[in-house]
Amino acid sequence: MDLQRTQAFGGRLLELMTGGALTMMIGIGHRTGLFEAAAAGPATSGRLADRAGLDERYVREWLGAMVTGGILEYRPGPGEYVLPAEHAALLTGATAANVGPAASTLRTLGAVLPAVERCFTEGGGVPYAEYAAVAGDSLGETWRHVYDDHLVDGFLGAVPGLTDRLRSGARVLDLGCGSGHAVNLMAAAFPGSEFFGLDIAPEAIALAEAERERMALRNAEFLVADAELLPTDPGFDVITAFDAIHDQRAPEAVLARVRAALRPGGTFVMVDTNFSSHLERNLDNPHAPLGYAISLMFCVPTTRASGGPALGAVWGRERAMELLAGAGFTEVALLDSPRPQNGIFVGR
Numbered sequence: 293m294d295l296q297r298t299q300a301f302g303g304r305l306l307e308l309m310t311g312g313a314l315t316m317m318i319g320i321g322h323r324t325g326l327f328e329a330a331a332a333g334p335a336t337s338g339r340l341a342d343r344a345g346l347d348e349r350y351v352r353e354w355l356g357a358m359v360t361g362g363i364l365e366y367r368p369g370p371g372e373y374v375l376p377a378e379h380a381a382l383l384t385g386a387t388a389a390n391v392g393p394a395a396s397t398l399r400t401l402g403a404v405l406p407a408v409e410r411c412f413t414e415g416g417g418v419p420y421a422e423y424a425a426v427a428g429d430s431l432g433e434t435w436r437h438v439y440d441d442h443l444v445d446g447f448l449g450a451v452p453g454l455t456d457r458l459r460s461g462a463r464v465l466d467l468g469c470g471s472g473h474a475v476n477l478m479a480a481a482f483p484g485s486e487f488f489g490l491d492i493a494p495e496a497i498a499l500a501e502a503e504r505e506r507m508a509l510r511n512a513e514f515l516v517a518d519a520e521l522l523p524t525d526p527g528f529d530v531i532t533a534f535d536a537i538h539d540q541r542a543p544e545a546v547l548a549r550v551r552a553a554l555r556p557g558g559t560f561v562m563v564d565t566n567f568s569s570h571l572e573r574n575l576d577n578p579h580a581p582l583g584y585a586i587s588l589m590f591c592v593p594t595t596r597a598s599g600g601p602a603l604g605a606v607w608g609r610e611r612a613m614e615l616l617a618g619a620g621f622t623e624v625a626l627l628d629s630p631r632p633q634n635g636i637f638v639g640r
Protein backbone atom coordinates (compact mmCIF):
# COMPACT_ATOMS: atom_id res chain seq x y z
CA MET A 293 0.00 0.00 0.00
CA ASP A 294 1.28 3.44 -1.02
CA LEU A 295 0.84 5.75 1.98
CA GLN A 296 1.35 8.88 -0.10
CA ARG A 297 -1.43 7.82 -2.40
CA THR A 298 -3.75 7.38 0.60
CA GLN A 299 -2.79 10.83 1.91
CA ALA A 300 -3.38 12.42 -1.47
CA PHE A 301 -6.75 10.69 -1.71
CA GLY A 302 -7.61 11.97 1.78
CA GLY A 303 -6.95 15.46 0.49
CA ARG A 304 -9.15 14.80 -2.51
CA LEU A 305 -11.96 13.53 -0.29
CA LEU A 306 -11.76 16.68 1.83
CA GLU A 307 -12.03 18.74 -1.36
CA LEU A 308 -15.05 16.72 -2.46
CA MET A 309 -16.88 17.07 0.85
CA THR A 310 -16.09 20.77 0.92
CA GLY A 311 -17.45 21.07 -2.61
CA GLY A 312 -20.63 19.24 -1.59
CA ALA A 313 -21.17 21.53 1.38
CA LEU A 314 -20.37 24.67 -0.62
CA THR A 315 -22.84 23.57 -3.30
CA MET A 316 -25.55 23.64 -0.64
CA MET A 317 -24.32 27.09 0.43
CA ILE A 318 -24.46 28.28 -3.18
CA GLY A 319 -28.04 27.03 -3.34
CA ILE A 320 -28.85 29.09 -0.23
CA GLY A 321 -27.17 32.15 -1.72
CA HIS A 322 -29.23 31.74 -4.88
CA ARG A 323 -32.57 31.21 -3.20
CA THR A 324 -32.22 33.92 -0.53
CA GLY A 325 -30.96 36.56 -2.96
CA LEU A 326 -27.63 36.91 -1.13
CA PHE A 327 -25.54 36.75 -4.30
CA GLU A 328 -27.59 39.50 -5.92
CA ALA A 329 -27.25 41.58 -2.73
CA ALA A 330 -23.48 41.00 -2.63
CA ALA A 331 -23.14 41.90 -6.32
CA ALA A 332 -24.50 45.37 -5.49
CA GLY A 333 -21.15 46.22 -3.85
CA PRO A 334 -18.87 45.57 -0.84
CA ALA A 335 -20.80 45.41 2.44
CA THR A 336 -20.56 44.29 6.06
CA SER A 337 -22.61 41.27 7.08
CA GLY A 338 -25.17 43.63 8.63
CA ARG A 339 -25.56 45.69 5.46
CA LEU A 340 -25.76 42.59 3.31
CA ALA A 341 -28.41 41.11 5.58
CA ASP A 342 -30.39 44.37 5.35
CA ARG A 343 -30.06 44.45 1.57
CA ALA A 344 -31.40 40.93 1.27
CA GLY A 345 -33.91 41.27 4.13
CA LEU A 346 -32.33 38.42 6.11
CA ASP A 347 -31.16 37.55 9.63
CA GLU A 348 -27.56 38.83 10.12
CA ARG A 349 -26.39 35.89 12.25
CA TYR A 350 -27.20 33.37 9.54
CA VAL A 351 -25.81 35.61 6.82
CA ARG A 352 -22.48 35.94 8.73
CA GLU A 353 -22.07 32.18 9.04
CA TRP A 354 -22.85 31.75 5.33
CA LEU A 355 -20.29 34.45 4.56
CA GLY A 356 -17.69 32.53 6.56
CA ALA A 357 -18.20 29.53 4.28
CA MET A 358 -18.21 31.75 1.17
CA VAL A 359 -14.94 33.51 2.08
CA THR A 360 -12.98 30.44 3.19
CA GLY A 361 -14.38 28.59 0.16
CA GLY A 362 -12.94 31.23 -2.18
CA ILE A 363 -16.29 32.46 -3.47
CA LEU A 364 -16.40 35.89 -1.76
CA GLU A 365 -13.46 37.94 -0.45
CA TYR A 366 -13.12 39.60 2.96
CA ARG A 367 -11.59 42.95 3.90
CA PRO A 368 -10.87 42.64 7.65
CA GLY A 369 -10.31 46.40 8.19
CA PRO A 370 -13.78 47.67 7.29
CA GLY A 371 -15.22 44.17 7.87
CA GLU A 372 -16.58 44.11 4.32
CA TYR A 373 -17.41 41.20 2.07
CA VAL A 374 -16.81 41.44 -1.67
CA LEU A 375 -18.22 39.34 -4.48
CA PRO A 376 -15.73 39.79 -7.36
CA ALA A 377 -17.40 40.72 -10.65
CA GLU A 378 -15.81 37.65 -12.27
CA HIS A 379 -17.55 35.42 -9.71
CA ALA A 380 -20.83 37.38 -9.82
CA ALA A 381 -20.96 36.60 -13.56
CA LEU A 382 -21.50 32.91 -12.67
CA LEU A 383 -23.66 33.34 -9.56
CA THR A 384 -26.19 36.06 -10.42
CA GLY A 385 -28.61 37.01 -13.17
CA ALA A 386 -31.26 35.18 -15.14
CA THR A 387 -28.82 33.56 -17.55
CA ALA A 388 -27.60 30.03 -18.23
CA ALA A 389 -24.17 31.04 -16.86
CA ASN A 390 -25.66 31.33 -13.33
CA VAL A 391 -24.99 28.03 -11.52
CA GLY A 392 -27.40 28.91 -8.68
CA PRO A 393 -30.39 27.02 -10.16
CA ALA A 394 -28.24 23.90 -10.72
CA ALA A 395 -27.07 24.03 -7.09
CA SER A 396 -30.71 24.27 -6.01
CA THR A 397 -31.62 21.30 -8.18
CA LEU A 398 -28.98 19.16 -6.46
CA ARG A 399 -30.56 20.07 -3.13
CA THR A 400 -33.94 19.02 -4.46
CA LEU A 401 -32.51 15.70 -5.57
CA GLY A 402 -31.01 15.27 -2.10
CA ALA A 403 -34.52 15.48 -0.64
CA VAL A 404 -35.53 12.40 -2.62
CA LEU A 405 -32.38 10.40 -1.79
CA PRO A 406 -33.95 8.17 0.90
CA ALA A 407 -36.41 6.87 -1.70
CA VAL A 408 -33.59 6.36 -4.24
CA GLU A 409 -31.51 4.49 -1.64
CA ARG A 410 -34.48 2.22 -0.98
CA CYS A 411 -34.42 1.29 -4.69
CA PHE A 412 -30.87 -0.07 -4.26
CA THR A 413 -32.20 -2.81 -2.00
CA GLU A 414 -35.79 -3.16 -3.20
CA GLY A 415 -35.43 -2.32 -6.90
CA GLY A 416 -38.25 -0.39 -8.56
CA GLY A 417 -38.21 3.37 -8.94
CA VAL A 418 -39.37 6.76 -7.64
CA PRO A 419 -42.25 8.41 -9.52
CA TYR A 420 -41.68 11.87 -10.99
CA ALA A 421 -44.50 13.22 -8.77
CA GLU A 422 -42.28 12.72 -5.71
CA TYR A 423 -39.68 15.04 -7.22
CA ALA A 424 -42.25 17.60 -8.35
CA ALA A 425 -43.64 17.63 -4.80
CA VAL A 426 -40.32 18.88 -3.39
CA ALA A 427 -39.19 20.91 -6.39
CA GLY A 428 -42.29 22.52 -7.89
CA ASP A 429 -41.16 24.07 -11.16
CA SER A 430 -37.58 24.66 -9.99
CA LEU A 431 -36.27 21.55 -11.76
CA GLY A 432 -36.86 23.38 -15.02
CA GLU A 433 -35.21 26.67 -13.98
CA THR A 434 -31.77 25.87 -15.40
CA TRP A 435 -33.29 24.86 -18.72
CA ARG A 436 -35.40 28.03 -18.93
CA HIS A 437 -32.20 30.09 -18.85
CA VAL A 438 -30.55 27.74 -21.34
CA TYR A 439 -33.45 28.31 -23.75
CA ASP A 440 -33.34 32.08 -23.25
CA ASP A 441 -29.63 32.13 -24.06
CA HIS A 442 -29.20 29.35 -26.60
CA LEU A 443 -32.43 28.05 -28.12
CA VAL A 444 -32.96 30.12 -31.25
CA ASP A 445 -29.43 30.99 -32.39
CA GLY A 446 -27.60 28.17 -30.61
CA PHE A 447 -29.59 24.94 -30.82
CA LEU A 448 -31.87 25.71 -33.78
CA GLY A 449 -29.29 27.87 -35.57
CA ALA A 450 -26.80 24.98 -35.54
CA VAL A 451 -29.05 22.80 -37.72
CA PRO A 452 -28.44 23.67 -41.39
CA GLY A 453 -31.53 25.17 -43.02
CA LEU A 454 -33.74 24.89 -39.94
CA THR A 455 -34.24 28.54 -39.04
CA ASP A 456 -35.01 29.40 -42.69
CA ARG A 457 -37.64 26.68 -42.69
CA LEU A 458 -39.14 27.99 -39.44
CA ARG A 459 -39.17 31.51 -40.83
CA SER A 460 -40.98 30.44 -43.97
CA GLY A 461 -43.69 28.58 -42.01
CA ALA A 462 -43.68 25.05 -40.63
CA ARG A 463 -45.78 22.81 -38.40
CA VAL A 464 -43.65 22.01 -35.37
CA LEU A 465 -44.13 19.63 -32.45
CA ASP A 466 -42.09 19.73 -29.25
CA LEU A 467 -42.26 16.40 -27.50
CA GLY A 468 -42.00 16.26 -23.69
CA CYS A 469 -42.29 20.05 -23.64
CA GLY A 470 -42.51 20.29 -19.84
CA SER A 471 -43.53 23.80 -18.79
CA GLY A 472 -43.34 24.91 -22.41
CA HIS A 473 -40.78 27.71 -22.34
CA ALA A 474 -38.97 26.42 -25.44
CA VAL A 475 -42.23 26.22 -27.41
CA ASN A 476 -43.26 29.73 -26.38
CA LEU A 477 -39.85 31.18 -27.27
CA MET A 478 -39.92 29.45 -30.68
CA ALA A 479 -43.47 30.65 -31.32
CA ALA A 480 -42.43 34.22 -30.52
CA ALA A 481 -39.30 34.00 -32.69
CA PHE A 482 -41.05 32.41 -35.69
CA PRO A 483 -44.54 33.90 -35.97
CA GLY A 484 -45.05 32.30 -39.40
CA SER A 485 -44.87 28.77 -37.97
CA GLU A 486 -47.34 26.80 -35.88
CA PHE A 487 -46.06 25.17 -32.67
CA PHE A 488 -47.50 22.34 -30.61
CA GLY A 489 -46.14 21.30 -27.21
CA LEU A 490 -47.00 17.87 -25.88
CA ASP A 491 -46.36 16.49 -22.41
CA ILE A 492 -47.79 13.72 -20.30
CA ALA A 493 -47.81 15.89 -17.13
CA PRO A 494 -50.96 18.04 -16.83
CA GLU A 495 -49.38 20.38 -14.25
CA ALA A 496 -46.50 21.15 -16.66
CA ILE A 497 -48.96 21.85 -19.49
CA ALA A 498 -50.94 24.20 -17.22
CA LEU A 499 -47.73 26.23 -16.63
CA ALA A 500 -46.97 26.18 -20.37
CA GLU A 501 -50.45 27.43 -21.21
CA ALA A 502 -50.25 30.19 -18.59
CA GLU A 503 -46.96 31.43 -20.08
CA ARG A 504 -48.43 31.27 -23.60
CA GLU A 505 -51.26 33.52 -22.45
CA ARG A 506 -48.88 35.95 -20.73
CA MET A 507 -46.86 36.15 -23.94
CA ALA A 508 -50.10 36.57 -25.98
CA LEU A 509 -49.03 33.95 -28.52
CA ARG A 510 -51.52 32.78 -31.13
CA ASN A 511 -49.30 30.25 -32.86
CA ALA A 512 -48.63 27.94 -29.90
CA GLU A 513 -50.84 25.20 -28.52
CA PHE A 514 -50.28 22.74 -25.68
CA LEU A 515 -51.73 19.34 -25.06
CA VAL A 516 -51.56 16.68 -22.39
CA ALA A 517 -50.75 13.48 -24.25
CA ASP A 518 -48.50 10.46 -24.17
CA ALA A 519 -45.74 10.54 -26.80
CA GLU A 520 -46.09 6.77 -27.09
CA LEU A 521 -49.50 7.39 -28.66
CA LEU A 522 -48.40 10.09 -31.09
CA PRO A 523 -50.48 9.69 -34.28
CA THR A 524 -48.41 8.03 -36.95
CA ASP A 525 -49.81 10.03 -39.87
CA PRO A 526 -47.18 12.50 -41.03
CA GLY A 527 -48.39 15.80 -39.57
CA PHE A 528 -45.21 17.76 -38.78
CA ASP A 529 -42.33 19.35 -40.66
CA VAL A 530 -40.16 19.58 -37.58
CA ILE A 531 -40.24 17.68 -34.29
CA THR A 532 -38.06 18.71 -31.36
CA ALA A 533 -37.27 16.98 -28.08
CA PHE A 534 -35.24 18.81 -25.49
CA ASP A 535 -33.82 16.62 -22.73
CA ALA A 536 -36.88 14.41 -23.13
CA ILE A 537 -35.92 11.16 -24.88
CA HIS A 538 -33.59 9.38 -22.45
CA ASP A 539 -36.27 9.53 -19.72
CA GLN A 540 -38.94 7.89 -21.87
CA ARG A 541 -40.58 4.71 -20.66
CA ALA A 542 -40.40 3.35 -24.21
CA PRO A 543 -37.76 5.41 -26.06
CA GLU A 544 -37.61 3.15 -29.11
CA ALA A 545 -41.38 3.21 -29.59
CA VAL A 546 -41.48 7.00 -29.17
CA LEU A 547 -38.67 7.53 -31.71
CA ALA A 548 -40.49 5.31 -34.19
CA ARG A 549 -43.63 7.44 -33.68
CA VAL A 550 -41.61 10.61 -34.19
CA ARG A 551 -40.19 9.24 -37.44
CA ALA A 552 -43.68 8.32 -38.64
CA ALA A 553 -45.18 11.67 -37.64
CA LEU A 554 -42.70 13.62 -39.78
CA ARG A 555 -43.69 14.72 -43.25
CA PRO A 556 -41.35 13.69 -46.08
CA GLY A 557 -38.15 15.72 -45.79
CA GLY A 558 -38.98 16.50 -42.17
CA THR A 559 -36.43 17.03 -39.43
CA PHE A 560 -36.18 15.68 -35.89
CA VAL A 561 -34.01 17.75 -33.55
CA MET A 562 -33.11 16.03 -30.30
CA VAL A 563 -31.08 18.05 -27.82
CA ASP A 564 -29.78 15.59 -25.26
CA THR A 565 -26.75 14.88 -23.11
CA ASN A 566 -23.40 14.49 -24.85
CA PHE A 567 -21.50 11.65 -23.22
CA SER A 568 -20.10 8.42 -24.58
CA SER A 569 -22.07 5.21 -24.08
CA HIS A 570 -18.77 3.69 -22.91
CA LEU A 571 -17.66 4.51 -19.37
CA GLU A 572 -13.97 4.40 -20.28
CA ARG A 573 -14.48 7.17 -22.85
CA ASN A 574 -16.03 9.48 -20.26
CA LEU A 575 -12.98 9.55 -17.97
CA ASP A 576 -11.72 12.89 -19.32
CA ASN A 577 -15.16 14.51 -19.47
CA PRO A 578 -15.43 16.94 -16.52
CA HIS A 579 -19.25 16.78 -16.74
CA ALA A 580 -19.36 12.99 -16.42
CA PRO A 581 -19.47 12.55 -12.61
CA LEU A 582 -22.37 15.01 -12.37
CA GLY A 583 -24.03 13.34 -15.35
CA TYR A 584 -23.94 9.90 -13.75
CA ALA A 585 -24.94 11.27 -10.33
CA ILE A 586 -27.94 13.21 -11.63
CA SER A 587 -28.89 10.21 -13.71
CA LEU A 588 -28.79 8.02 -10.61
CA MET A 589 -30.74 10.49 -8.48
CA PHE A 590 -33.35 11.36 -11.12
CA CYS A 591 -33.34 9.74 -14.56
CA VAL A 592 -32.91 6.10 -13.57
CA PRO A 593 -35.43 6.06 -10.65
CA THR A 594 -38.11 8.02 -12.55
CA THR A 595 -37.83 5.84 -15.64
CA ARG A 596 -37.69 2.64 -13.60
CA ALA A 597 -40.88 3.78 -11.82
CA SER A 598 -42.66 3.91 -15.18
CA GLY A 599 -41.36 0.45 -16.11
CA GLY A 600 -38.92 1.69 -18.74
CA PRO A 601 -35.41 0.52 -19.66
CA ALA A 602 -33.87 3.43 -17.69
CA LEU A 603 -31.39 4.53 -20.35
CA GLY A 604 -30.15 7.16 -17.91
CA ALA A 605 -28.68 10.58 -18.64
CA VAL A 606 -25.38 9.00 -19.76
CA TRP A 607 -27.01 6.76 -22.38
CA GLY A 608 -24.43 8.24 -24.72
CA ARG A 609 -23.96 9.38 -28.29
CA GLU A 610 -23.37 5.89 -29.69
CA ARG A 611 -26.59 4.49 -28.20
CA ALA A 612 -28.55 7.59 -29.20
CA MET A 613 -27.39 7.34 -32.83
CA GLU A 614 -28.18 3.62 -32.82
CA LEU A 615 -31.75 4.23 -31.57
CA LEU A 616 -32.30 7.00 -34.13
CA ALA A 617 -31.12 4.76 -36.96
CA GLY A 618 -33.26 1.92 -35.56
CA ALA A 619 -36.32 4.20 -35.65
CA GLY A 620 -35.87 4.57 -39.40
CA PHE A 621 -34.05 7.88 -39.81
CA THR A 622 -31.92 7.52 -42.91
CA GLU A 623 -29.68 10.48 -42.14
CA VAL A 624 -28.49 10.93 -38.57
CA ALA A 625 -25.99 13.54 -37.39
CA LEU A 626 -24.60 14.83 -34.13
CA LEU A 627 -23.84 18.55 -34.14
CA ASP A 628 -21.94 20.61 -31.58
CA SER A 629 -24.10 22.62 -29.23
CA PRO A 630 -23.26 25.88 -27.48
CA ARG A 631 -23.17 23.87 -24.21
CA PRO A 632 -20.55 21.12 -24.08
CA GLN A 633 -22.81 18.99 -21.87
CA ASN A 634 -25.38 18.76 -24.70
CA GLY A 635 -25.31 17.44 -28.22
CA ILE A 636 -27.73 18.30 -31.03
CA PHE A 637 -28.83 15.05 -32.67
CA VAL A 638 -30.56 15.49 -36.01
CA GLY A 639 -32.57 12.83 -37.76
CA ARG A 640 -33.92 13.27 -41.24
Ligand SMILES: C[S@@+](CC[C@H](N)C(=O)[O-])C[C@H]1O[C@@H](n2cnc3c(N)ncnc32)[C@H](O)[C@@H]1O
Binds near residue numbers: 467520541
Ligand atom coordinates in the same frame (compact mmCIF):
# COMPACT_ATOMS: atom_id res chain seq x y z
C1 LIG B 1 -36.55 16.41 -18.32
S1 LIG B 1 -38.13 16.99 -18.77
C2 LIG B 1 -37.75 18.13 -20.06
C3 LIG B 1 -38.86 19.13 -20.26
C4 LIG B 1 -38.60 20.23 -21.29
N1 LIG B 1 -38.38 19.68 -22.62
C5 LIG B 1 -37.45 21.09 -20.82
O1 LIG B 1 -36.35 20.93 -21.35
O2 LIG B 1 -37.66 21.93 -19.94
C6 LIG B 1 -38.84 15.60 -19.65
C7 LIG B 1 -40.32 15.78 -19.92
O3 LIG B 1 -40.79 14.67 -20.67
C8 LIG B 1 -42.12 14.38 -20.26
N2 LIG B 1 -42.47 13.01 -20.65
C9 LIG B 1 -41.93 11.87 -20.22
N3 LIG B 1 -42.52 10.81 -20.82
C10 LIG B 1 -43.44 11.30 -21.67
C11 LIG B 1 -44.36 10.71 -22.59
N4 LIG B 1 -44.44 9.40 -22.75
N5 LIG B 1 -45.15 11.53 -23.30
C12 LIG B 1 -45.07 12.87 -23.16
N6 LIG B 1 -44.23 13.47 -22.30
C13 LIG B 1 -43.41 12.71 -21.57
C14 LIG B 1 -42.07 14.62 -18.75
O4 LIG B 1 -43.36 14.83 -18.22
C15 LIG B 1 -41.17 15.86 -18.67
O5 LIG B 1 -41.90 17.06 -18.70
